[in-house]
Amino acid sequence: MGASLIDGTAAAAQLHAELRVAVQDLTERGATPGLAVVLVGKDPASSVYVRNKIRKSVDAGFRSFHHELPTSTSESDLLSLIARLNAAPDVDGILVQLPLPDHIDARKVTAAIDPAKDVDGFHPVNVGSLSLGAPALIPCTPLGCMLLIKSVRKDLAGASAVIVGRSNIVGKPLTQLLLREDCTITLAHSKTDDLPLVCRSADVLVAAVGRPGLIRGDWIKPGAIVIDVGINRIEREGRQQLVGDVDFDAAQQVAGALTPVPGGVGPMTIACLLRNTVEAACRRRGVGSPFATC
16 A cells, blocks of 8 residues: 655645744734844855745745855854844844854854754754753754654654664754653664664654665564655766655555655755744744644
């Protein structure tokens, strides 16, 4: 019969519709959310991501502030810009697109952003709050993953969840979110013994390692929810193609539900960035959040 597809494009469109309503409500209160995006340098992939983020924020009715800086920008100049954005009353969210040029310390830049405006969810205060179960701005990709998982299975209590990939951006924060849902978590990585066996234990399997087709069909528990975070560009039959970390065709024969690449987690990441910006705008103004806790 095959796995049902988890349509991230449709889920993101639904979230964008909810965002437009929330932004309109805030605008009527005289508090239109503002998102500042900072891009340093000319990395092609980063430029594409930033354009998409700006376009989606404008479509949702945000104030959009775009700062495109040359590769030669000094760390001190970037930190000065962040300080100005921290103080700007019409800016609710600040996103500094990564990666940064080698001469700029990304950790120092991330730590300089006001945690209340840190819509990427990378500031140590937000990371710590998430691990404590306190209110936090949640990293966008893990938040998108959780929304997609819960679109398939609302009650995750007691489920076995395996995350392959221990990055600070996806694996670690997603571990905290799944723990909140009373899952039993295994955070696997390149040094995990017998990774196929570990994966086969998962009711929820998340692949976030950046290795095309790593997760094969016989690594998947029948009926499992499989979330593929990987976005890998490969050449196939003389053409460039985007694929995930999961062998999609094989997984589709075994999994219960599966995200495609593209069209799965990717669209949710930008939608969740905008959701975080609305969340930040509401918190800064003492207004209740329009979104259910994830």
